[in-house]
Amino acid sequence: MYYKSPAYKVFNGINVAVLVVLALLCVIPLIHVLAVSLSAKSAADANIVGLWPVDFTLEAYKKTTNNPVFLSSMWIAVQRTVIGTALTLLLAFLAAYPLSKETSAFRGRNVYAWLFVFTMLFNGGLVPFYMVIQRLGLMDSFWVLVLPGAVNVFLTILMLNFFRGIPKELEEASLIDGAGHFRTLFSIYLPVSLPAIATISLFSMVFHWNSWFDGLLYIGDPSRYPLATFLQTVIIQRDMSSMSLSPAEMALISQKTVKSAQIFIGALPILMVYPLLQRFFVKGLVMGSVKE
Amino acid sequence: MEQTQTSSTAVDRGRGAGASRPRRRSIVADIVRQWPFHIMVLPALVFLILFAYLPMGGLVMAFQDFKPWLGISGSEWVGLDQFRYLFEREDSLQVIWNTLVIAVFKMALNLLAPFVFAILLNEVRKQLLKRFVQTLVYLPHFLSWVILGGILTDLLSTEGGLVNRVLTGVFGMEPIFFLGQGDWFRFTVIVSDVWKEFGFGTVVFLAALAGINPSLYEAAEVDGANRWKQTLHITIPAMLPIAIVVGTLALGNVLNAGFDQIFNLYNPLVYAKGDIIDTFVYRAAIISGEMGFGTAIGLFKSVISFILVVISYRMAYKLANYRIF
Numbered sequence: 003m004y005y006k007s008p009a010y011k012v013f014n015g016i017n018v019a020v021l022v023v024l025a026l027l028c029v030i031p032l033i034h035v036l037a038v039s040l041s042a043k044s045a046a047d048a049n050i051v052g053l054w055p056v057d058f059t060l061e062a063y064k065k066t067t068n069n070p071v072f073l074s075s076m077w078i079a080v081q082r083t084v085i086g087t088a089l090t091l092l093l094a095f096l097a098a099y100p101l102s103k104e105t106s107a108f109r110g111r112n113v114y115a116w117l118f119v120f121t122m123l124f125n126g127g128l129v130p131f132y133m134v135i136q137r138l139g140l141m142d143s144f145w146v147l148v149l150p151g152a153v154n155v156f157l158t159i160l161m162l163n164f165f166r167g168i169p170k171e172l173e174e175a176s177l178i179d180g181a182g183h184f185r186t187l188f189s190i191y192l193p194v195s196l197p198a199i200a201t202i203s204l205f206s207m208v209f210h211w212n213s214w215f216d217g218l219l220y221i222g223d224p225s226r227y228p229l230a231t232f233l234q235t236v237i238i239q240r241d242m243s244s245m246s247l248s249p250a251e252m253a254l255i256s257q258k259t260v261k262s263a264q265i266f267i268g269a270l271p272i273l274m275v276y277p278l279l280q281r282f283f284v285k286g287l288v289m290g291s292v293k294e
Numbered sequence: 295m296e297q298t299q300t301s302s303t304a305v306d307r308g309r310g311a312g313a314s315r316p317r318r319r320s321i322v323a324d325i326v327r328q329w330p331f332h333i334m335v336l337p338a339l340v341f342l343i344l345f346a347y348l349p350m351g352g353l354v355m356a357f358q359d360f361k362p363w364l365g366i367s368g369s370e371w372v373g374l375d376q377f378r379y380l381f382e383r384e385d386s387l388q389v390i391w392n393t394l395v396i397a398v399f400k401m402a403l404n405l406l407a408p409f410v411f412a413i414l415l416n417e418v419r420k421q422l423l424k425r426f427v428q429t430l431v432y433l434p435h436f437l438s439w440v441i442l443g444g445i446l447t448d449l450l451s452t453e454g455g456l457v458n459r460v461l462t463g464v465f466g467m468e469p470i471f472f473l474g475q476g477d478w479f480r481f482t483v484i485v486s487d488v489w490k491e492f493g494f495g496t497v498v499f500l501a502a503l504a505g506i507n508p509s510l511y512e513a514a515e516v517d518g519a520n521r522w523k524q525t526l527h528i529t530i531p532a533m534l535p536i537a538i539v540v541g542t543l544a545l546g547n548v549l550n551a552g553f554d555q556i557f558n559l560y561n562p563l564v565y566a567k568g569d570i571i572d573t574f575v576y577r578a579a580i581i582s583g584e585m586g587f588g589t590a591i592g593l594f595k596s597v598i599s600f601i602l603v604v605i606s607y608r609m610a611y612k613l614a615n616y617r618i619f
Contacts, residue, residue, distance in 0.1 A: 101335065234440045
């Protein structure tokens, strides 16, 4: 066999080494942030922290969790993630069912399908979108974080393709037994679609947790930012002038260890669902690939 | 002419009335019969009209000297002036060029890196090691550019950032201004994007690799082909169709250089080489209030992207028989 040849063994050794190094490069930045967040302030400021905490302390996390602005932005992020995901899921679930039908069963299906897909291909761009949000009176409202992105066409298509894979006999049997389409959708399709629903929920949760630009653009009062937007202003823009903080609070937030702790807490929910994500997203990506 | 038309309608009508199952009912009858379907699509459709189609209507602002206090109906129409202005202003031309350079490099490397990485990973026969590598390389894809931007600015800092500490301490080099010097900024943006996405990009290629029939390799083995020859003549040809799909579908991103990433990494020092269309629109329209101009650039970008996406989907369908839905 080829893998017994000496030349291949040499290649294999080098290959494994390269792959492991590349893999480690993907997590080292995060480990560094974690190490800084767990180090003493003096060590972090002296830039001597590498991948292991120096003078281990939980001080930065205590300070972060004592900051009311941080906590409230986290609460807003949780709310938008839960409500936004639920809404996206409901809309995708409802719309995908009729759209998964053939034109012979649902007249007008293609018109609707194109109305959905066209929004993926073309958009009005930032400025008109901004104007619409303003006109609808959504500025500064919590709902601006949830409603504009409520229909996710990509996830709707994933759902649609999953529905296509469900044997038609299930639907036929249900309809013959006298159930309507709503009943069929919620009593028959819902239970068998749980893997697809889990996948879509995960995608949507990650999207909502990571979204920051809408908060920055449409919410004027920084105390009502979701966590990602809060982090964007504190860590990237380093602009806390609008936050009406005392100088002491300001110094505290901009401290290196505290910043690192904030970054790590921001990434933590993603890291927590990551094992699930990894299992489902591969499935999700290939979910649409089986077609009739 | 009239004769045939009448007769054909007559035939249709005859068929409709005569056959036990009518071929086509009237639209109204179908809507009445299929009402649950329409009700189910309706909520999502309302959202799309509000947040996708209404903004498209707002694109008329691109042909106006838009003033917020006058509104769309009251603002002055200026025809194509905004577009002329767009191609006359030196900064906007530079921004379009920056976008192209960054986006094209990203597209090419984001195709090549996962392609090679998947082949190399496929050579690993210890499943545990393979899983370990996969688990780590997928991770950055799921983190936002706010988080990664925060981490990168810290890592790449010239004042004690980890990367520059390694460069000066281990390799004895001068510290590099990764985020403060134009060319290095472009380099950093491209490399960090590839770093974030290459793992995720391997997923589709690994699926293609898993689908290769093992008997092909066995036959090649019998014929005396070594692993390099097998890779060249079996593995790579088997991956080409999916690579073509991925590559063509990415074409629509030619003007998408990655707003989230640039916005979270750039600063005025690197505007000359790092400013892209999306960040430029944001500053022109939202910060400086040039609404009409901002809309015009947005429209320019949307139209080009739309054309490219349509072409690329057609190409993907022709070359690799791929359809999205």
